[in-house]
Amino acid sequence: GAGVSQSPSNKVTEKGKDVELRCDPISGHTALYWYRQRLGQGLEFLIYFQGNSAPDKSGLPSDRFSAERTGESVSTLTIQRTQQEDSAVYLCASTLHRATNEKLFFGSGTQLSVL
Amino acid sequence: AQRVTQPEKLLSVFKGAPVELKCNYSYSGSPELFWYVQYSRQRLQLLLRHISRESIKGFTADLNKGETSFHLKKPFAQEEDSAMYYCALLDTDKLIFGTGTRLQVFP
Numbered sequence: 001g002a003g004v005s006q007s008p009s010n011k012v013t014e015k016g017k018d019v020e021l022r023c024d025p026i027s028g029h030t031a032l033y034w035y036r037q038r039l040g041q042g043l044e045f046l047i048y049f050q051g052n053s054a055p056d057k058s059g060l061p062s063d064r065f066s067a068e069r070t071g072e073s074v075s076t077l078t079i080q081r082t083q084q085e086d087s088a089v090y091l092c093a094s095t096l097h098r099a100t101n102e103k104l105f106f107g108s109g110t111q112l113s114v115l
Numbered sequence: 116a117q118r119v120t121q122p123e124k125l126l127s128v129f130k131g132a133p134v135e136l137k138c139n140y141s142y143s144g145s146p147e148l149f150w151y152v153q154y155s156r157q158r159l160q161l162l163l164r165h166i167s168r169e170s171i172k173g174f175t176a177d178l179n180k181g182e183t184s185f186h187l188k189k190p191f192a193q194e195e196d197s198a199m200y201y202c203a204l205l206d207t208d209k210l211i212f213g214t215g216t217r218l219q220v221f222p
Contacts (some may be wrong), residue, residue, distance in 0.1 A: 003158070033209065042119075042201065042214035043159075054211065091159065098208045103161035104151075 006092050006107035011054040014115055022109045025049055025094030030072050031094075033104065036061075038088040046090075049075060050098060082114045117142050117206045121213035124140040128192050128195050136187040136216045138176075138202030147205040151212070151221055154198045162187075162200070172196070192220045 007025040013019050025032050034046040045059035049069040060066070064082075069075040079086055089111050093104040118141040128134055137167045140146055162196040163171045165178045165185060176187045185202060208219040 015196035029126065033214075040124075040214075042121075043210075045209050047209065048209050050208065056207075059129070059209075077159040093159075101165075103149075108158055 004092055004094050004107035006090075006110050008110060009108065010111045010113075011115065012113045015043045015084060018078065019082055019112065020078045021090050021112070022078075023075045023077070023092030023094075023107060025073070025075070025092070026105055028072075029094035029096055029105070030093045031062055031098045032069055032075050034067055034075070034077050035074045035091045036088045037083075037091060037109075043091065046057050046077070061108065067109075083111075084114050087112055117204060117211050119202050119204045119211055119213035119217050121136050121200075121202055123216045123221065124214070125222065126219045127219040130192050132196055134187075134189045134192045134196070134218065134220075136200050136202075136218065138185045138187065138213060140183050140185060140202075140204050142204055142206070144185075146147060146178070146180075148176070149203040149205070149210065150174070150185075150187050151201045151203055153201070159201070192218075194220050194222055196220050207220075 007022045030051045032049045035043040040087050047067045048056040064080045069076045089109040091109045092107045095102045095104050143193045145158045152162040153159045174189045178185050199215050199217050201215045202213040
């Protein structure tokens, strides 16, 4: 595709349920990032994948959050036992190698609402 | 800790007026800074990066290490500049973003 694709665009779930959010990066991009944007707040770093290296998970807020990436393609962010404070826009971004002096290409995000 | 501060949530100006969007950072090293922009119903995208010393759409930003600032400036605002602007700091391969400033340019 022409850009970073995220699905679903909107997700409404009940508190306590698990959700999976998907990101398809730009083909050939080895670096992939997940960010969270809560209402009125900035982008909060969650996790970073770079090629076959171990991911940087330093931004994951709790052990309910996890993410996987298959090679240099699709990534899935999973939130278990969702809570209302998980409601946010989840943004995925990719770049050719790493963020150093390279621009990040962002997806349009997944709006997650936990009722 | 590495941090980016954008003190203004909203900045409103009239068309033709000068604009300055403030950004301050905290970083224990030589910083690499960026401005990203999100226009209405569009994706977040890179506007400019300090290392390129470029001017994009009339915007410039100068890194001031003494004041730890990277303010975004434009001498004459246009209505199409209305958007959400985020300052970002590179920290070991990941970008740390500020909370953003919404710029409204009135006709």
